[in-house]
């Protein structure tokens with residue numbers, strides 16, 4: 246069995262690679278980083294070091310890599326012959342890999358089984374977004390694939406670029422929407438198929454990622470380098486717990502999770518951020534702030550829904566305000582964020598960046614957060 250995975254970075258090697266390897270797939274990594282591709286092809290194996298109380302070292306074998314910039318035809322051929330295609334390139338990059346998947350589907354033998362396509366990104370409906378890009382101008386290819394949304398959870402910090410081994414936390418969860426497979430889902434023992442993905446993706450994004458980003462933006466604003474150090478500050482820990490109390494209310498109300506079990510889920514997320522063996526930084530977790538301040542992302546979507554229900558949003562709005570100080574060098578979106586804050590009025594900023602219009606119950610508080618930053 247063959248899997249093609251776009252994006253051989255942190256989550257690509259430290260999560261998808263190892264899980265598909267354990268499921269019996271040969272994994273072809275497709276990336277645009279020439280040095281990384283060469284390094285992967287120079288190795289027969291790499292090690293995933295899980296750190297934490299239940300960590301193990303897992304050796305991954307049976308892989309190769311293709312540079313889709315240098316050899317796009319090879320990437321198309323790999324897709325045409327694959328059983329599964331996954332990606333972890335970042336939600337904004339999916340449009341660039343879509344033409345390769347489209348051409349691969351077009352080149353697929355007519356008698357071949359339908360290709361499973363799954364985005365492994367931090368976004369609601371990421372595979373749906375990928376599908377839109379893939380079928381653009383070629384609606385016929387949609388019938389050659391099964392597109393399934395997923396929710397992925399594993400903290401994989403930045404890695405030493407001199408090798409291809411990966412250090413990850415020992416925890417992971419991969420929930421996959423079962424419904425598109427009509428009873429014929431691929432066997433992936435480390436994943437779990439669910440009948441309704443929405444509770445899983447929202448619980449994950451609005452707990453793990455909301456809490457993580459809150460830590461990162463308060464930490465960055467205080468001049469702190471690592472996530473674990475930021476959470477040593479009582480006022481930052483309190484801000485993170487307050488943000489998660491707000492999202493917890495929404496998640497429990499919307500999806501009917503048991504409040505105590507959800508409280509444990511949120512507490513465990515904070516415990517995971519504090520993993521002393523995980524060298525994770527406020528700059529990585531805060532990366533691409535414009536994406537994170539977007540309408541459907543980890544602050545605005547839950548805050549908007551809470552405001553629509555007349556519920557408290559102070560802590561989420563405070564985290565949104567802290568994010569506005571993020572100006573990490575080497576992060577294009579951070580530079581763009583700072584430029585937008587100079588160029589736009591607070592009201593324009595809130596509408597343009599976060600998709601909240603005047604008249605929405607969250608509009609005034611977000612606008613005030615921008616004005617008083």
Ligand SMILES: NC(=O)c1ccc[n+]([C@@H]2O[C@H](COP(=O)([O-])OP(=O)(O)OC[C@H]3O[C@@H](n4cnc5c(N)ncnc54)[C@H](O)[C@@H]3O)[C@@H](O)[C@H]2O)c1
Nearest residue numbers: 252253254255256276277278333334335341366367400401
């Ligand atoms: N790292 C984590 O803890 C984690 C956990 C869950 C989900 N995710 C999600 O996974 C995605 C990737 O995150 P990451 O941390 O692995 O990032 P990363 O930067 O380590 O990896 C992304 C990889 O994509 C490659 N890439 C960029 N453009 C490409 C293109 N056109 N074609 C092929 N490859 C391309 C990059 O070269 C890089 O190797 C994001 O959506 C992220 O939110 C990350």
Ligand SMILES: O=P(O)(O)OC[C@@H](O)[C@@H](O)[C@H](O)[C@H](O)CO
Nearest residue numbers: 367397398399400401454457530
């Ligand atoms: O990947 P991002 O930029 O959406 O968010 C940064 C981190 O919060 C994220 O990568 C987490 O480590 C991960 O989502 C944990 O499952």
